[in-house]
Amino acid sequence: MGAKYGTGVLKQEIVKIYNSINQEIFGIGIKSQRIEVVGDKVFIFATHKRIPALKILDADHRSLTASVDMLLMEANKRMLKEQLERQLGLEVLSVFKDYDPKTEHSGTIIVFAESVDA
Template sequence: MLWSVGQFKQELIKDYNSINLRMFDTGVKRQKVDIVGDKVIIFAIHKRISSLKFLDENNRLITRMADMAIIDSFKLEIQKVLEEKYQMKVHSVLKDYDPVTEYSGTLIFLDKDAKHYLSGL
């Protein structure tokens, strides 16, 4: 199935939120998907896990390690969705999260320009 750009963005927003619900029991506050050539970019505002927010004040090193483990798990999940549901070949997923502002950015590198996977680009 060749997804339209609009359908893909809407579905990916749902998938991203679904992964967050499974991992954190809470969805994201806001998100936006952009497509530039062979890259899918997701900007999101998350709700910080309460226990990590509390621990941040006393031991940022521990929460940083937890954040990195969570981010690594999330990257595997989003890659699996892109490859299985959308039949896209993913080269790499980069993600970072700022616990102070609760902003995150995810950059997904595809094997070729997204127009090969999506109509309307």
């Protein structure tokens, strides 16, 4: 799709999918995001809004909220891979994601089977 539709269209489609998954999982949208496409990789840098319940629990129960964060990221990565492949018809090899609950920043790297850069 990258070469077929252009990088701009690909970025827009990825952003739509990324945001819809975040809405589905967290019920909260993304504050901001930046997306870059380089060859077979897409980099997404985003600022999220922390789930209020987890934010409250972070101070006294960080080990618990860290486990919940990890499980939510795993679900997010799985859903992102599935929806990118289904909606864009592109094979995704890997999705990497990390999240910092204090700054509410996340980084996501999507590795496709082939270059998506126009």
